[in-house]
Amino acid sequence: MTRVVVIATGGTIASESTGAGVVATRTAAHLLDTATITGVQVETIDLMTVGSYRMSLHHLRMVSDAVADLLDRTDDPVDGIVITHGTDTMEETAILLDLVHDDPRPVILTGAQRAGDAGDGDGPRNLTDAVRVAASPDTRDLGVLIVFGGRILPARGTRKVHTTALDAFRCTTGSRVGDVTDRAVTVAAVPRRPKPLPRPTADLDHTRVDLVETYPGADDTLIRAAVKAGATGIVIAGTGIGNANPTIVQTVNELVHNGIAVVLSTRVPEGPVCGVYGNGGGADLVAAGVPAASGLPATQLRILLALWLSQSRNESQSITSMIDTHADNKED
Structure with a gap:
């Protein structure tokens, strides 16, 4: 069975309303309980639980290190990785991961525009879509992708272009990679990517x-x-x-x-x-x-x-x- 690892980092998808505002609190396992995932073996890692507006280069490197460790793993190897992430700085984490990605297996970032305790939240659908894309053989060799609002977008050139819309992301330097629906993962374009750079070290933090x-x-x-x-x-x-x-x-x-x-x-x-x-x-x-x-x-x-x-x-x-x-x- 295809194995996908979900790395949780926080963000709106993991948030709920409190007296001090909307705050990230939920674990990866909690997020998976709200999704509809079948036919895929899913492992979870709780890396951090923060709003992405609080992230530093150190946090971004932590995510990169976690992805590298999973891709290097020889026991129980993974077929794909999903990262749940806040939307505010998702584009920054995505490009760092893509710049150093040297593996055919897909790495997918997703999140939500509405808090996890919202009755009409978009997180469950986005997470379901992201796992499906990570498990699909059609997404190998495409690098790092953002899956959001039914769209499959390349890490390179993708930005958050709307503060609240459910389809908040768009690639501003090219076309989207494809779409994900209830029926299928469809890949329409292959992103052009340069050779990878070396993975980040602790020097990036400073x-x-x-x-x-x-x-x-x-x-x-x-x-x-x-x-x-x-x-x-x-x-x-x-x-x-x-x-x-x-x-x-x-x-x-x-x-x-x-x-x-x-x-x-x-x-x-x-x-x-x-x-x-x-x-x-x-x-x-x-x-x-x-x-x-x-x-x-x-x-x-x-x-x-x-x-x-x-x-x-x-x-x-x-x-x-x-x-x-x-x-x-x-x-x-």
Whole structure:
């Protein structure tokens, strides 16, 4: 019989209403009691019970380590893994897992928009779907996936795009992988994925990468504050196609010269990031040595940059080649 392991980390799917608000309390076994799963042997692990808005890079690495341990297990090997997770930062955990995933077996993230004690909660259906997808032979070699609201989405490029809707996630850099219904798991597309990076180490926990958004009247205050606080990397979520202003460009020139890793993204949900405009725009940032990244949203780009900065590498591995390979899939 197919064996799937469910790793519980908390989130809305595991939450219930209290006098202090909705709080994650429920175990993986409790979640399974609400799902409708047949024909699959399910094992449970309670890794943590937190809202994903509280997660740090340490928590993300804990999830990655738990997945690696299961995939490396030789006694009672697993066929697939499901992670129940809060929706707020699911996209960050998903990309970290996918960046290092080097196994054909599927790893699925799911969660809920409504608390576990809600009468019309979406958690039971999402968990049922996720286990079915993890157990399906059709989802091997697809990497890490998010299963939510009947959709099967690639980890890469998928974002939470609505605060409360039951179909809250969408891939903003490509198409969805498929769908799951009461009758079948249907795979319509195979995600294109670069070669995996090494698994994260404890160095990731203390690697600071800040995400700074530009806006009318923005100056370099937040960027300089991030570096002063210890950031070794910065993702700039520029306006439009990836723009800033002359003040920010001048500061970024200085930071890049001093060894700070800076990458250009956009605050716009969809579309490419390119160095087109001068006079403080993306063309000036690219000329300063800042690569423009289109293949991952800014939230996921931050995780990639933190992982890359936390790992040893030789001098030939430039930040531009890293972005080309692991964000934009320009190299195989």
